[in-house]
Each structure stands twice: as C-alpha cells, then as structure tokens.
Amino acid sequence: MALIQGIPGEFEPQPWGEAILRSRELLLLRIARRPPDDEVRLPGLATTPRHVVEDHxxxxxxxxxxxxxxxxxLPDSGDAPVVRVALQGKLRIVPQDSVTANADGVWDLTPLSTTAHLVARRAAxxxxxxxxxxxxxSWHHVRLAGRTYGVTGQQLTRSTIGPFPMPALRVVPLAVPTGVRRVLVAPVGTVLASIHPGRDEVTVVVTNFGRTSARGEVELPLLPGWSATDQTWTFDGLDPGRSVGWATRLTGPPGDHELRVRLDAGRRSASSPYVVHL
Incomplete structure (x- = not known):
C-alpha cells in the first residue's frame, strides 16, 4: 500500500507512453517505447492494484x-504491449510536484503553478x-484541508492565515494566488526564520505562526571568507501572525550557496534554509 493518500486526477504523459483511465478502477498503460530494462515505472499511483496483466x-x-x-x-517478447491495471478502489494519484514537510513540519515553497500539493508527516x-x-x-479565498478563509490582498501578504487542520500522509492541494512568489506553511505555534533574496542583499525574516507574542535572537552564520553588513538581530513583542525582517548585504565566493538562520525564540523555533546565488 502506498504511504501517501493521493487525490483524484490524471497522469501526465510518461517517457514510455501514457496511462489512460478506462473506468473508475481500471487503468491501461499503453507502451509506445519499451524501456531498456523492460520495467515500466508509473510515478505517483496511490491506489493499490488488484492485479496487473497483459491486455491482449x-x-x-x-x-x-x-x-x-x-x-x-514487461513480458519478454519484443512487442510493446498494453498493460491492464485493475485497481482496488478509485484512482488516486500523488502529483509529481507534491512536497512533504521538513522535520519541523514546515513547507517553504517557490510555486511554479497556481496549485501547490502538500503532504504532512504528521497531523497538525x-x-x-x-x-x-x-x-x-483584492479579495481571496484561501482553501486548505477542507477549511476556507476569506481575506483581502493586504491580509494575504501581511499576516499568516489559518489554522488549517492538515491530515497526516495525505496530498492536500493549496491554491496559490496570482502574484505570490513564495509560500511558507508551518504548524501553529512555530516561530520561523526564512531568507528572502533581493537584488543586492538578502532579507532575514522571522514570522510568528503562534498564538502569543514572540521574542528572540537571530543570527546569520557565514562560511569562512564571507562577510555581511549585519549578522545578528533581536526582536520582542512580535504579534501572532506578523513578521519582522532585516536586510543585509552579503559578499562571498560566486556560485550557489545554502544559508540557514540560527533562531532562538523558544522550543518551537524553526529555520528554513535557502540557496542564494552570488
């Protein structure tokens, strides 16, 4: 059985051909290009097959x-067969862009489409x-895990929205409004540090996902040979749902480098790494 419960949907074209849903519980794999190892891989099938047979x-x-x-x-014959997959229930898939929360239960997403697909390790x-x-x-409806909040555009980008009851190990879609370039999702109670690159600087941001005000200390550790105009900050009285940020200019060797903020804001402190390009 698949570990993650998928959602209704269809499969994208595959390198070997296509997967076609013939009925609610019957899937046909049309093999147009036989893989060299004679194994066909269909990514993201969350429904357990009942049996798999050669159609002909x-x-x-x-x-x-x-x-x-x-x-x-696939069978040993050199033909490109059609494979019939009978399913034990309705077809459910795990989209290829599904993202599982990190060890802190946090998602840090740079959306590539209008829908993100989230998977929680545990319910929260x-x-x-x-x-x-x-x-x-503007007016927006933010829907996640069966709950909806209506917010203005100002509320959308100025504060956290929630709570949403995320189930464990289930794909949950989240609509991404036009104009959004980054999405942070965290368990309620978390104080999260994140890094946001700009043209000539990066901004270190702390967001309070909790229900009470937060205080703490922030440090941006640097590798040997790096420098920054500022590396340490403190904050106090950060209201629930709000964020505070500090801009700093970095210098270092050219290339892509992963940075992670060190945050001390209590036991629910979390930090999301980010790759910056110098």
Missing part, C-alpha cells in the same frame, strides 16, 4: 510498489504565509 493475452505480470510508484515488469494545525505582490483591495 491476460497473462499476469510481475509488479511492485516502489514508494508511490508502480513498477511493472498549520497556518500559511504568502509572500508576493497583490492588490491590497
């Missing part, structure tokens, strides 16, 4: 689950922080 002959085929992928061993109430540029007077 009814011959049973060897298959296995590899995480959330279905792997089918979470809140969402959108970063970007939207019209302050």
């Amino acid at each position: 002959t009814g011959r049973a085929l060897t298959w296995r689950h590899d995480g959330d992928d279905l792997v089918v061993r 109430d979470v809140a969402v922080r959108f970063v970007g540029m939207v019209e302050p007077d």
Whole structure:
C-alpha cells in the first residue's frame, strides 16, 4: 500500500507512453517505447492494484510498489504491449510536484503553478504565509484541508492565515494566488526564520505562526571568507501572525550557496534554509 493518500486526477504523459483511465478502477498503460530494462515505472499511483496483466493475452505480470510508484515488469517478447491495471478502489494519484514537510513540519515553497500539493508527516494545525505582490483591495479565498478563509490582498501578504487542520500522509492541494512568489506553511505555534533574496542583499525574516507574542535572537552564520553588513538581530513583542525582517548585504565566493538562520525564540523555533546565488 502506498504511504501517501493521493487525490483524484490524471497522469501526465510518461517517457514510455501514457496511462489512460478506462473506468473508475481500471487503468491501461499503453507502451509506445519499451524501456531498456523492460520495467515500466508509473510515478505517483496511490491506489493499490488488484492485479496487473497483459491486455491482449491476460497473462499476469510481475509488479511492485516502489514508494508511490508502480513498477511493472514487461513480458519478454519484443512487442510493446498494453498493460491492464485493475485497481482496488478509485484512482488516486500523488502529483509529481507534491512536497512533504521538513522535520519541523514546515513547507517553504517557490510555486511554479497556481496549485501547490502538500503532504504532512504528521497531523497538525498549520497556518500559511504568502509572500508576493497583490492588490491590497483584492479579495481571496484561501482553501486548505477542507477549511476556507476569506481575506483581502493586504491580509494575504501581511499576516499568516489559518489554522488549517492538515491530515497526516495525505496530498492536500493549496491554491496559490496570482502574484505570490513564495509560500511558507508551518504548524501553529512555530516561530520561523526564512531568507528572502533581493537584488543586492538578502532579507532575514522571522514570522510568528503562534498564538502569543514572540521574542528572540537571530543570527546569520557565514562560511569562512564571507562577510555581511549585519549578522545578528533581536526582536520582542512580535504579534501572532506578523513578521519582522532585516536586510543585509552579503559578499562571498560566486556560485550557489545554502544559508540557514540560527533562531532562538523558544522550543518551537524553526529555520528554513535557502540557496542564494552570488
């Protein structure tokens, strides 16, 4: 059985061909290009197969689950067969852009489309922080895990939104409003440090996902040979749902480098790493 519960959907075209849903519980794999190792991998199948057979002959085929992928061993003949996959329930998939929360239960997303797909390691109430540029007077419905909040554009990018009851090990879609370039999701109670690059500097931001005000100390550790105009900051009285930030200019060797803020704001402190390009 797949570890993650998927969502209704369809499969994208595959390197070997296509997967077609013939009925609610029947999937056909049309093999147009036979893989060199004679194994077909269908990524993100969350529904357990009942049986897998060659469509033309009814011959049973060897298959296995590899995480959330279905792997089918094709028959030895040189033909490109059609594989019939009977499912134990309705088709549910794990989209390829699904992102599992890190060890702190945090998602730090740079969305590439209008929908993000989140998977929680464990059930928790979470809140969402959108970063970007939207019209302050616009109106948005933020939906996640069966709960919806209506907010203005100003509220959307100025404070956290929630709570949302995230279930464990289930794909949950989140609509991303136009103009949003970063999405932070964290368990309620978390105080989260994140890094946001600019043209000539980076901004270290602390967001309070908790229900009470927060205080703490922030440090941006640097590798040998690096320098920054500022590296340490303190904050006090950070209200629930709000953020505070400090800009600093970095110098260092060219290339991509991962930075992580050191945050001391109590036991629910968390820090999201970010790769900056110099």
